Amino acid sequence: MHPNAVLDACADLVREALAFAHPADAVAARFFRAHRGLGPRERATLTDTLYAVLRRKLQYEHFAPSGSGPRERRLAILGFGGPRDFLFSALTPQEKEWVQRCEAVAPADLLDRHRHNLPEWLAQPLHAQLGEQFWPLADSLLGQAPLDLRVNQLGAKRSEVQQELQAAAIVAAPTPHSPWGLRVQGKPALNRVDAFTRGAVEVQDEGSQLLALLLDARRGEMVTDFCAGAGGKTLAIGAGMRNTGRLYAFDTSAHRLEALKPRLGRSGLSNVHPVAIGHERDERIKRLAGKMDRVLVDAPCSGTGTLRRHPDLKWRQNQAAVDGLAAIQLAVLQSAARLLKPGGRLVYATCSLLTQENEDIAAAFSAAQPGFMALPVAAELARLKVGGADTLCAGEEGRFLRLWPHRHGTDGFFAAVWERQG
Numbered sequence: 091m092h093p094n095a096v097l098d099a100c101a102d103l104v105r106e107a108l109a110f111a112h113p114a115d116a117v118a119a120r121f122f123r124a125h126r127g128l129g130p131r132e133r134a135t136l137t138d139t140l141y142a143v144l145r146r147k148l149q150y151e152h153f154a155p156s157g158s159g160p161r162e163r164r165l166a167i168l169g170f171g172g173p174r175d176f177l178f179s180a181l182t183p184q185e186k187e188w189v190q191r192c193e194a195v196a197p198a199d200l201l202d203r204h205r206h207n208l209p210e211w212l213a214q215p216l217h218a219q220l221g222e223q224f225w226p227l228a229d230s231l232l233g234q235a236p237l238d239l240r241v242n243q244l245g246a247k248r249s250e251v252q253q254e255l256q257a258a259a260i261v262a263a264p265t266p267h268s269p270w271g272l273r274v275q276g277k278p279a280l281n282r283v284d285a286f287t288r289g290a291v292e293v294q295d296e297g298s299q300l301l302a303l304l305l306d307a308r309r310g311e312m313v314t315d316f317c318a319g320a321g322g323k324t325l326a327i328g329a330g331m332r333n334t335g336r337l338y339a340f341d342t343s344a345h346r347l348e349a350l351k352p353r354l355g356r357s358g359l360s361n362v363h364p365v366a367i368g369h370e371r372d373e374r375i376k377r378l379a380g381k382m383d384r385v386l387v388d389a390p391c392s393g394t395g396t397l398r399r400h401p402d403l404k405w406r407q408n409q410a411a412v413d414g415l416a417a418i419q420l421a422v423l424q425s426a427a428r429l430l431k432p433g434g435r436l437v438y439a440t441c442s443l444l445t446q447e448n449e450d451i452a453a454a455f456s457a458a459q460p461g462f463m464a465l466p467v468a469a470e471l472a473r474l475k476v477g478g479a480d481t482l483c484a485g486e487e488g489r490f491l492r493l494w495p496h497r498h499g500t501d502g503f504f505a506a507v508w509e510r511q512g
């Protein structure tokens with residue numbers, strides 16, 4: 091395709107996504123369905139351009155008024171995801187001169203908001219929480235997330251899968267903390283790789299793997315994944331149970347649970363029971379009260395720990411949405427807790443960076459439920475032989491799991507653990 095046509099398509103995609111009516115990945119998928127002439131290379135350029143614009147929206151909007159032409163074209167030029175000479179062959183002399191002027195601006199000469207590219211409702215609490223560590227976090231959120239795989243313990247060994255991938259020219263190394271994880275170099279397409287199609291690996295961030303590990307579900311137990319979604323953690327938990335016992339996968343979204351089905355098929359698991367529920371006090375849940383050995387609440391949250399993968403989330407939410415989520419999180423946690431038998435384990439987790447959705451919810455639950463004893467996560471992870479467990483935790487005695495993109499290379503994750511008393 092001619093460079094100018096590619097740049098025009100980038101600008102069109104940016105225009106559609108910046109309406110923020112739908113998630114960016116859904117907008118891109120719809121755009122590609124409507125423009126079937128775009129080849130794999132052009133699609134990659136368009137996607138990279140869109141994600142660069144979403145990541146650095148405030149900085150690019152600050153530069154845009156000094157350029158010329160339609161606003162979305164200017165944003166697409168600044169974030170262009172293809173080779174520089176390809177871009178330059180599409181630009182007017184005036185545009186080339188403008189790009190060079192923008193590139194010459196030193197980061198230190200920018201206002202804070204044009205450097206961190208976060209909305210105020212998010213920047214302010216993160217700054218208050220992290221102090222000096224705010225800037226390393228903000229920088230890391232402008233980068234791309236790694237591609238992590240979880241090796242399916244049902245019939246696959248990490249070292250063997252690693253070798254098999256190597257033979258398929260995919261370079262992967264064991265993840266530093268999860269015993270099941272491989273971190274892949276680059277972004278190879280996996281859907282035709284044999285290890286993937288036969289269910290020996292699933293794509294899953296190392297942090298997400300650690301949440302499933304922390305539930306510590308055993309053979310023959312009764313377990314619930316309360317907010318199972320498309321089942322990323324369900325699959326890891328089911329494999330940890332060695333395909334025995336009973337694992338309920340609840341979610342209010344039947345659509346998301348539907349996406350679990352092909353993954354279940356690949357995984358070889360037959361102990362998983364997906365159930366679409368109406369809400370967290372659904373009758374079907376009440377019937378299971380007091381019967382569970384383990385319950386994971388991977389609560390709906392702002393997703394701010396995943397901004398490297400979903401940079402549109404920072405522009406599609408606001409403080410009122412976080413306040414609403416916090417109320418839902420506590421309600422879901424309280425309901426899910428009723429499922430546990432005495433001695434049973436409750437894990438509350440989010441992929442949010444915000445105290446309001448994490449430590450504050452854990453504190454509110456503990457205050458309301460004296461019958462649940464908090465278990466320090468650092469000790470639990472050490473017992474589960476996770477290397478460097480202390481370095482993954484925060485709070486008194488390592489009470490909470492606190493994973494950060496800038497410190498651990500994972501998405502941002504939080505977890506708290508309780509045991510129901512007799």
Ligand SMILES: C[S@@+](CC[C@H](N)C(=O)[O-])C[C@H]1O[C@@H](n2cnc3c(N)ncnc32)[C@H](O)[C@@H]1O
Pocket residue numbers: 298316317318319320321322323324340341342343346369370388389390391422441
């Ligand atoms: C963070 S996502 C879960 C991700 C999933 N556990 C995984 O590992 O892929 C949160 C999920 O909670 C679900 N949800 C929202 N409200 C709920 C409720 N009241 N009860 C149960 N699930 C709910 C959402 O549909 C969403 O799928």
